[in-house]
Amino acid sequence: MKAILHTITTACLLLSACGSNSDNDLVADQPLMDSSAAPVAEVADTTLQPVVALILHATGNTMEELSFVEDTLTAPADALIKLKLINESTAPTMIHNFILATDGKYEEVAKRGEGSGASGKYQPKGEDVYAATPLALPGQTIELEFKAPPPGTYDFVCTYPDHWEQMHGKFIVK
Numbered sequence: 001m002k003a004i005l006h007t008i009t010t011a012c013l014l015l016s017a018c019g020s021n022s023d024n025d026l027v028a029d030q031p032l033m034d035s036s037a038a039p040v041a042e043v044a045d046t047t048l049q050p051v052v053a054l055i056l057h058a059t060g061n062t063m064e065e066l067s068f069v070e071d072t073l074t075a076p077a078d079a080l081i082k083l084k085l086i087n088e089s090t091a092p093t094m095i096h097n098f099i100l101a102t103d104g105k106y107e108e109v110a111k112r113g114e115g116s117g118a119s120g121k122y123q124p125k126g127e128d129v130y131a132a133t134p135l136a137l138p139g140q141t142i143e144l145e146f147k148a149p150p151p152g153t154y155d156f157v158c159t160y161p162d163h164w165e166q167m168h169g170k171f172i173v174k
Contacts, residue, residue: 087136106155113159
């Protein structure tokens with residue numbers, strides 16, 4: 001037992017003697033850089049982005065009655081839009097959506113939406129579409145968040161078949 005203890009003690013002494021306390025070992029070959037001179041990347045602060053809650057009501061239980069109650073929606077540029085589409089209809093065929101499109105393009109966008117069919121959820125594709133909700137069944141509320149497009153006037157429309165002629169309006173970004 002004494003031999004094992006003696007061997008462990010000797011090994012520890014030898015290992016500790018291999019280290020160095022010299023301050024020269026701690027100095028790197030490279031000069032130290034002043035961190036205050038390092039460039040700082042500026043990041044945009046999004047905590048102050050305006051948030052705008054908008055509500056759009058879809059009403060009517062027949063083709064003659066259907067409409068958006070609000071025909072104009074307004075928001076500031078660069079705002080985070082929290083749109084709530086409320087389908088107040090009760091008739092099973094009164095299914096609606098909200099598509100935000102380039103000004104003057106609501107008819108073209110609506111026809112592309114109709115052309116996409118049920119499998120495409122009546123949602124048109126293209127650069128002239130800025131935002132789109134899924135379909136809202138009767139009595140259902142759909143929420144959509146999107147960034148407001150640049151300042152200008154835009155169209156919004158329901159692209160469910162045959163609704164676009166009565167269900168469209170203007171979206172104004174200031």
